[in-house]
Amino acid sequence: MRAPTGLGVPLVRGTPQISDPRLLAQIVEASADAIFSEDLAGTITSWNAAAERVYGCSAREMVGRSAGDLLPEVSTQQLQQVRDLALSGERVERFDTWHLRPDGRRIAVSLTVSPLRGAEGEVAGLATSVQDVTERVRSTTELDTLRRTQERANTALARSNRDLEQFAFVASHDLSEPLRAMTGFAELLERRYSAVLDERGLRYVGHVVDGAARMQVLIDDLLEYSRYLLVDPPGDHVDTTAVARRVVDTLAATGVSVGDLPVVGYDESSVVAVLSNLVGNAVKFHRPGTVSRVEVTGRLEDGRVLLQVDDDGIGIEPDHADRVFAMFARLHGREAYPGTGIGLAIVQQVAERSGGTAWVEASPLGGSRFCVTLPAAPAVDGGRLRAGRAADMTSAAERSARDHRSSGVLALDRGTRLRFLLIEDSPTDCELIRSLLEDEFADVVIEIAPDLDHAMGLLATNEYDLVLADLTLPDADGGTVVRAVRGASPQTALMVITGTDDNTLALWALAEGAQDYLVKGEHDGPRLADALLRGLQRSRAEKLTHELLVKALELERKSAEQLRELNRATDEFVATVSHELRTPLASISGYAEMLQEEESLTEAQRTWANVIARNAGRLTALTYDLLLLSGFSTGEVPMEDEEVDLREVVNQVRDLVDALAAGLHLDVSFDLADGPVLVTGDAGQLERVVLNLAGNAIKFSEAGGSVTCRVTADATQALLEVTDTGMGIPADEVEGLFTRYFRGSSARRQAIQGTGLGLHIVASLVENHGGRVDVRSVVGVGTTFTVRLPLVG
Numbered sequence: 001m002r003a004p005t006g007l008g009v010p011l012v013r014g015t016p017q018i019s020d021p022r023l024l025a026q027i028v029e030a031s032a033d034a035i036f037s038e039d040l041a042g043t044i045t046s047w048n049a050a051a052e053r054v055y056g057c058s059a060r061e062m063v064g065r066s067a068g069d070l071l072p073e074v075s076t077q078q079l080q081q082v083r084d085l086a087l088s089g090e091r092v093e094r095f096d097t098w099h100l101r102p103d104g105r106r107i108a109v110s111l112t113v114s115p116l117r118g119a120e121g122e123v124a125g126l127a128t129s130v131q132d133v134t135e136r137v138r139s140t141t142e143l144d145t146l147r148r149t150q151e152r153a154n155t156a157l158a159r160s161n162r163d164l165e166q167f168a169f170v171a172s173h174d175l176s177e178p179l180r181a182m183t184g185f186a187e188l189l190e191r192r193y194s195a196v197l198d199e200r201g202l203r204y205v206g207h208v209v210d211g212a213a214r215m216q217v218l219i220d221d222l223l224e225y226s227r228y229l230l231v232d233p234p235g236d237h238v239d240t241t242a243v244a245r246r247v248v249d250t251l252a253a254t255g256v257s258v259g260d261l262p263v264v265g266y267d268e269s270s271v272v273a274v275l276s277n278l279v280g281n282a283v284k285f286h287r288p289g290t291v292s293r294v295e296v297t298g299r300l301e302d303g304r305v306l307l308q309v310d311d312d313g314i315g316i317e318p319d320h321a322d323r324v325f326a327m328f329a330r331l332h333g334r335e336a337y338p339g340t341g342i343g344l345a346i347v348q349q350v351a352e353r354s355g356g357t358a359w360v361e362a363s364p365l366g367g368s369r370f371c372v373t374l375p376a377a378p379a380v381d382g383g384r385l386r387a388g389r390a391a392d393m394t395s396a397a398e399r400s401a402r403d404h405r406s407s408g409v410l411a412l413d414r415g416t417r418l419r420f421l422l423i424e425d426s427p428t429d430c431e432l433i434r435s436l437l438e439d440e441f442a443d444v445v446i447e448i449a450p451d452l453d454h455a456m457g458l459l460a461t462n463e464y465d466l467v468l469a470d471l472t473l474p475d476a477d478g479g480t481v482v483r484a485v486r487g488a489s490p491q492t493a494l495m496v497i498t499g500t501d502d503n504t505l506a507l508w509a510l511a512e513g514a515q516d517y518l519v520k521g522e523h524d525g526p527r528l529a530d531a532l533l534r535g536l537q538r539s540r541a542e543k544l545t546h547e548l549l550v551k552a553l554e555l556e557r558k559s560a561e562q563l564r565e566l567n568r569a570t571d572e573f574v575a576t577v578s579h580e581l582r583t584p585l586a587s588i589s590g591y592a593e594m595l596q597e598e599e600s601l602t603e604a605q606r607t608w609a610n611v612i613a614r615n616a617g618r619l620t621a622l623t624y625d626l627l628l629l630s631g632f633s634t635g636e637v638p639m640e641d642e643e644v645d646l647r648e649v650v651n652q653v654r655d656l657v658d659a660l661a662a663g664l665h666l667d668v669s670f671d672l673a674d675g676p677v678l679v680t681g682d683a684g685q686l687e688r689v690v691l692n693l694a695g696n697a698i699k700f701s702e703a704g705g706s707v708t709c710r711v712t713a714d715a716t717q718a719l720l721e722v723t724d725t726g727m728g729i730p731a732d733e734v735e736g737l738f739t740r741y742f743r744g745s746s747a748r749r750q751a752i753q754g755t756g757l758g759l760h761i762v763a764s765l766v767e768n769h770g771g772r773v774d775v776r777s778v779v780g781v782g783t784t785f786t787v788r789l790p791l792v793g
Contacts, residue, residue: 034130037116038067042083045125054132056101067128070099086113086126093516096133108137181615182588183212185608189595204595208612211588237377238264238271240305244296247275253283255291261298262305265377270350274307277343278370282311285367293365304356304373313367321360347372414529417443418536421462423455423469423481424448424497433468433528440529452476452484459488466493466536468518482514493536585623589616625757639768640682643792646711646718647672649686657694657709665703668694671710677718678792681769689765690720692758693785697724700746700783713791717771720787728779737775738763762787 034051038044044067047059055062055070068079082092092113099109110131118124186208240261248256256279264271279294286292293312298305316324325348344358347370351358356373363369418441424430434446447462449455452475459467467485471478478496485494496517516535518528592613595601601609650672661668679686690709697707705725712719727746729737736742741756762785766773771789 033132035127036062036067036130037125037127039125040087040123042067051130054107054130055099056105067126082113083126086115087123089115089123091115099130107132108134179212179215179615179619182592182612182619183209183216185611186212189605189608198598198600201595201598201600204591204598207591208588208595211585211591215585215588236266236268238266238268240264240271240275240298240307243268243271244275244279247272247279248296251276251280251283253279253292253294256283256294256296259295259297261296261307262300263377264305265375266354270354271374274347274350274372274374275309277347278307278309278372281343281370282309282313282368285311285313287312287314295365300376301373303376305376306371306373308369308371310363310365310369311367312363312365315362315367316360318362324360325358344370350374413533414440415442418465419445419463420447420532421455421458421464421467422446422448423452423467423473423485425450425470425474429470436525436528437532440525450474452481456484456488459485459492464489464492466495466532468495468497468532470497493540495532495535585616585619589613589620592616625761639685641680642683644679644681644683644686646677646679646686646720646789649683650690650709650711650720652683653687653691653694656691657698660695661698661707664698664701666698666701667706668698669706669708671708673712677711677713679718679769679789680792681789685765686769689762689787690722692762693720693722693787696758697722697726697783697785700724701726705782716791718789718791720789721784723782723784725782728781729775729777729783730779731777734775734777738773 034054035046035048036044036051037046044062044065047057047062051062052058082095086092092111095111095113097109097111098106100106110133112129114127114129115123116125116127186205190202190205190209240263241258244258244261248258275296279296282294283292290312295310296307297310298307300306325344348358351372351374354374356375358370358372360368360370420437422430422433424433430448430450434448437444437446447458447464449458452473455467455469467489469481469485471481473481476484478498482494482496485492494514496514498517516531518531592609595609596606596613598609650670654670658668694707694709701707701724707725708721708723710719710721710723712721729744729746733744737744738759740760742760743756763773766787766789769789771787774786774788775783776786777783
C-alpha cells in the first residue's frame with residue numbers, strides 16, 4: 001500500500017518522548033561536544049561541560065553573557081540572519097565559522113542552531129550544538145599544502161626526467177655527431193690510403209676506428225638504459241611467449257626453447273629489452289666448443305609474472321651474483337666476450353621500475369638462471385590471455401560507478417543505488433518509512449532491525465550506505481544507540497529520528513557523530529529523501545577528505561623517494577657514462593695526435609687526420625663538462641685554493657678563443673687591466689668559465705660582429721666581462737639560461753650546436769668561487785655576461 005506523503009504526515013507515531021528535564025540535562029551534560037542555549041534576547045542560559053572544555057570557560061562565567069560574543073568574525077547581519085531563521089522555527093545546519101575563546105585562541109567550529117519551544121509550542125529560545133572542527137580544518141589545510149607540495153614534487157620529478165631526456169639527447173646527438181665524423185674520416189683514411197700508409201700509420205687508423213666503434217656501441221646502449229630511468233611506461237597486455245620467440249628469431253639463436261609464458265601487464269618494449277638481454281647473454285656466455293642450451297620459462301607467483309632464463313654456460317660465481325647487475329659490470333675481458341656491461345643493468349632497471357626484482361642463481365642445466373619479476377596482466381585466466389573475456393566482465397559504466405561509489409565521490413541522486421539500515425521497533429513506522437523511501441529512490445534496499453542487538457548483528461556482516469536509527473528502542477536509550485552504531489561502523493553515515501520535543505537529545509546525537517537528525521512528523525517523502533541525501537553526501541565528503549589526506553601523505557612520501565632515487569640515478573648515470581667514455585676517447589685522441597705527426601701523410605690525409613683530432617677534442621670537452629655536471633650534483637668537484645691573477649687566466653685561453661673564432665670573420669679582442677686582478681680559486685676552473693662564455697659569444701655572433709673579453713676591478717670585486725654583438729637573448733629566456741641542458745629558442749630554431757651545459761657550468765663554477773654571474777641582453781643588439789668575484793684581501 002502506498003504511504004501518504006503529504007507535508008506533516010508523521011514518520012513515527014506513538015513513540016515515547018523523553019520529557020523529564022533532569023534526564024535531558026544529564027544527556028546534554030554527557031555530550032562530547034559543546035551545547036549551550038540562549039533566550040530570545042541572545043543571552044546564554046545554559047552551558048554544558050563540553051562547552052567548558054571547548055571554550056575554556058565555566059558555566060558560571062558564560063551564563064548571562066551574550067552569545068554573539070563568541071562569534072567576533074561573523075558579521076552582525078549574518079549572525080542576525082542565522083538567529084532570525086532559527087527563531088522562525090527552522091533549524092540552521094552545519095554553519096561553519098570561527099569562534100574566539102576568552103583566552104584569545106581561535107577555533108574552527110560547525111554550528112547547528114535549533115529552536116527551543118515552550119509549553120504552547122512557541123519558540124522560547126535557541127539551542128546551539130558546537131562541534132570543534134579545528135582538526136578537520138587543519139587536515140583540510142594540510143591537504144591543500146600537501147597538494148601544493150605534491151605539485152612541486154611532480155614538477156621537480158618532471159624536471160629530473162627532462163634532464164635525463166636532455167642527457168640522452170646529448171649522448172645521441174652531441175656525442176654521436178663528432179663520433180660519426182671521426183669514424184667516417186678514419187675509415188676513409190683506412191680505405192683510400194691503406195696502400196700508401198706505412199704499417200704504423202695503418203695501426204693508428206685502425207685503433208681510431210676500433211675505439212670509435214666501441215664508443216658508438218656504448219652510446220647506443222646508454223641511450224637504451226636511459227629510457228628505463230624515466231617514469232613508468234603505461235601498462236599493456238604483452239603476449240610474452242610471442243615476444244620471446246621473436247627475440248630468439250632476431251638473435252638467430254640456436255638451442256633456445258621457449259615455454260608457455262604468462263601474460264605480462266607492462267610496456268612491451270621493456271619486456272623485449274629484458275628478454276633480449278637475458279637470452280642474448282645466455283647464448284653469448286656458452287662454454288668453449290659447445291652450442292648453448294637455453295630454456296625460457298615462466299609462471300605466476302604472488303600475483304606477478306616470474307620469468308626465468310636457464311643456460312648451460314660458464315656460470316657465475318656466487319660472490320659476483322649482485323655485481324653482475326651493476327652498470328658497466330664485466331666479469332670477463334672484452335676479447336673473450338664482447339659487450340658494454342649495460343644489458344643486465346637494463347634488466348634490473350626495468351624490473352625495479354615495474355615494482356619487481358631481478359636476480360641470478362645456479363641453474364639445473366649447469367650454468368646460470370636469471371630471474372625477473374614483472375607485473376601480471378589484469379583480467380586474465382591463469383595469467384594467460386582469455387578469449388572473449390570482455391563478455392563476462394563488468395561493463396565500463398558499472399565499473400566506473402562502482403569505483404566512484406567506493407571512493408566516496410559519486411554524485412548522489414534519487415537514481416543512485418543505495419542500501420539503508422533502519423533501526424526501528426515499530427512495524428507501522430517501519431512500513432511507513434520504507435514506503436516513503438521506496439517511492440523516492442529508484443534503486444534502494446532497506447533492511448530493518450527492530451532493536452539494537454539485531455542491528456549490531458547486521459552491521460557486523462553487511463555494509464550500508466546509511467543507518468537511520470530511532471533514539472528510543474526497547475533495549476537501548478538514544479546515547480547507547482548512537483555510540484554502538486558509531487563503534488560498529490564508524491565510516492557509515494548515521495542519521496537519527498527524534499521526537500518534536502527532543503531537540504536537545506538530537507543535538508547531543510550530532511555531537512556524538514550523527515550526520516543529521518529528523519524530527520518526527522516534519523518530513524514527507526521528498527523532504528525525507530533530500531535530508532538523507534544531504535546527510536549521506538556530508539558523511540562521504542568527510543570520509544573522502546580523510547582518505548585524501550592519508551593518500552596525499554603517502555603519495556608525497558613516494559614522490560619524494562622517487563625524486564631522490566631519480567636524481568641519484570641520473571647523477572650516477574652521468575658520472576659513470578663520462579668515466580666510461582673517457583677510456584676509449586683517450587685512446588682515440590692519442591692515436592689521432594700521433595697520426596697527425598706522421599710525416600708520410602699527404603695534404604688530404606693530414607686534413608682528415610686534423611678533422612679526427614678536432615672532433616676528438618670536442619668529445620673530450622663534452623665528457624669533461626659531463627663530469628663537472630655530475631660533480632656539482634654530488635659536491636665532489638675538487639677546487640684548488642690559490643691566489644690567481646684573472647688577467648693570466650684569460651691569457652692562458654687566449655689562443656683557444658682565437659682558434660674558436662678562426663674563419664668566422666669576427667673581431668675578437670681582449671681588454672685587460674694594467675695591474676694584477678687577484679682572486680682566490682682554481683685557475684683551471686676559471687679558464688673553463690672564460691672559454692665557455694667566449695665560446696658562447698662566438699657561437700651566437702654572425703660574420704662581421706665582435707666579441708670582447710674584458711678584465712677590470714672595482715673596490716671589492718674582480719670583473720670579467722664577455723660582450724658580443726650577436727643575436728641577443730629574449731627577456732623571457734634569461735631566467736632559464738643557467739639551468740642545465742637549457743637551449744634558447746634561437747639555438748633550437750637555427751640548429752646551433754650545443755648541449756645546454758656551458759652556462760650551467762659557468763654559474764656553478766663561479767658560485768663555487770663565491771661569486772655570481774649577471775647578464776644583460778637586447779635581442780638583435782648583443783649580450784654581456786659579467787662574472788663578479790671577490791678580490792683577494
